[in-house]
Amino acid sequence: MSNILSAFRLIKNYQSGAERVCAVDNVTLDLNEGDYLAVVGPSGSGKSTLLHLLGGLDTPSQGQVFFDGKNIYHLSDAKRARWRNKHVGFVFQFYHLIEELNVLENICVSAFTLRPHAARAKAGELLEYLGIGKRAKFFPSQLSGGEKQKTAIARALINNPQILLCDEPTGNLDRDSQDKVTELLEKLNKEQKKTIIIVTHNPDLAHRAKRSIRIEAGRVV
């Protein structure tokens, strides 16, 4: 399997008042197509920061992130945004759905390259695939936590990205919903060969990943 995303000696420092905080400290990792990586560690260890750096949301203090051999931080802001739109899907702990949009619209919100009717059709397919086809016209406030997270996953998948970056995707769900989302991510990895990186506190979710790394104080241990 070919290498799709790699980080080389990534460092991210923050200035917090007079103190300099090193959120990510010299992290190097490689991800191949179809990988399923769990990133675990205590709160504040730098897991989410690492995820953001891998997704091109933040700028590293040092180090590089390569996608298909190209350093994404050599791209301009706009080009990196377009790269993210095409190749990366984000799933957040608190879903971050847009409250003013219904489920279908939330999924289509970043489908820039598709025509509106094609985007709606694809969003419909994804909803069916995720088992919430009947919720298309519902608003986020009318959904359960599990349904919201499935909607967020559908939104992440609308542009058919190779990489799925999930920040505590089950962190805000009940047991039943956690299982469903975990199964869904496994299914996406197996059936669609998505490369998935999950930041989680959930040991069950971490165990079901193909491999996992532990981060403490910004370092891989």
Add this chain to the structure above:
Amino acid sequence: MDDFTLARRYLFRGKARHVSFIGIFSCLGIIIGVASIIVALSIFNGVDGGLMERIMRFKPHLIVESSKEDILKQVRDTAAAYPEVTTASLSLQTQVFAKFKDTIVPLIVKGTELERQKDFFSRYILSEAGPDGFYAGRELVRRYGIKNIIEFYPLQKKLESKTMLLRGIFRVGLYDVDNFYLITDLKTAKDLSPNYNLVLELQIKDPYAVDQTKEKIRSKFNDVYVSTWVDTNQALFATLKMEKFAMYLILGLIVLVASFNMFAMMTVKVVEKTRDIGVMKALGYTRARVLRVFALQGVTIGIIGTGLGAGLGLGLCHWLQKYPFIKMPADIFFTDYLPIKIERYDVIMVCLVALVITFVASLFPAIRASHLETCEALRYE
């Protein structure tokens, strides 16, 4: 999903289909601002137009002066052939002291070539009594009970009483003309006083294009003095212009206040939607695209507010024109109802200014939204 749809959803749809009242109230601010400006300007134009009409009702649009009557006649004959000139006649003004029972009243006698003034003066004549004598204003006739003879003293070294027949009654609708003027033919007026100032008076089809005629006459006749109604009312024009500018300024402030309201709303919205902005960026929205989504909200409010405001303003103006129920004292003003005159240029200018102001008001919050750091925005609680 296109940016405009997202902007519209943010603007008018609250959570779970509820209408966003803040968006509607921002729109209302612009609607009321634009409508009130259009109505106020139309009233101002109505008053302004009425005043102009009053100025031009009896006074000539162009006066040519010369010490030689022959030259004035030449100018008259030349100017009468110009297509834009409707009336060209010689005239003079002198003063007499009219005697009504025991009262002596100073009056102005205007002598003019009545046969040339037919079209212009005849519209004000209410009744004719005979071919000779003075036309007197209706108010003058009523006030002093004039029957058919007017006794007066012409302005001469030796005051001698004379009488003249009442030739007819006119009503111009101007207080001083209807109360203190006597109109007669040129020859009669000339006979009243040896010292008179003869001038040539011209009426023009389009009084606002009077300068062209002035130039034509000046280029052809060097030894005449030409003045227009614009020249003689310059102070008034300057005042009206200044008043209109002040009105634009004051009314522009209404829209500015409305746009501050919009600016505040958009700023609150950007703060409120900080996490959404983070999500948008995580999903691949560029800065330009985020800016567009938020600026489009302002543009939408601007277009809807300005469109509805213009519609409301014009509707109110037409309604006031059709049903002039707001009365005014006619003896003070020139009309007994609130005059309304809609100027297309004013309406277009108001709409353009409102659109620009609302766009600028939404631009700054939109720029702020586009520059938010993605990670910080995502962490925003």
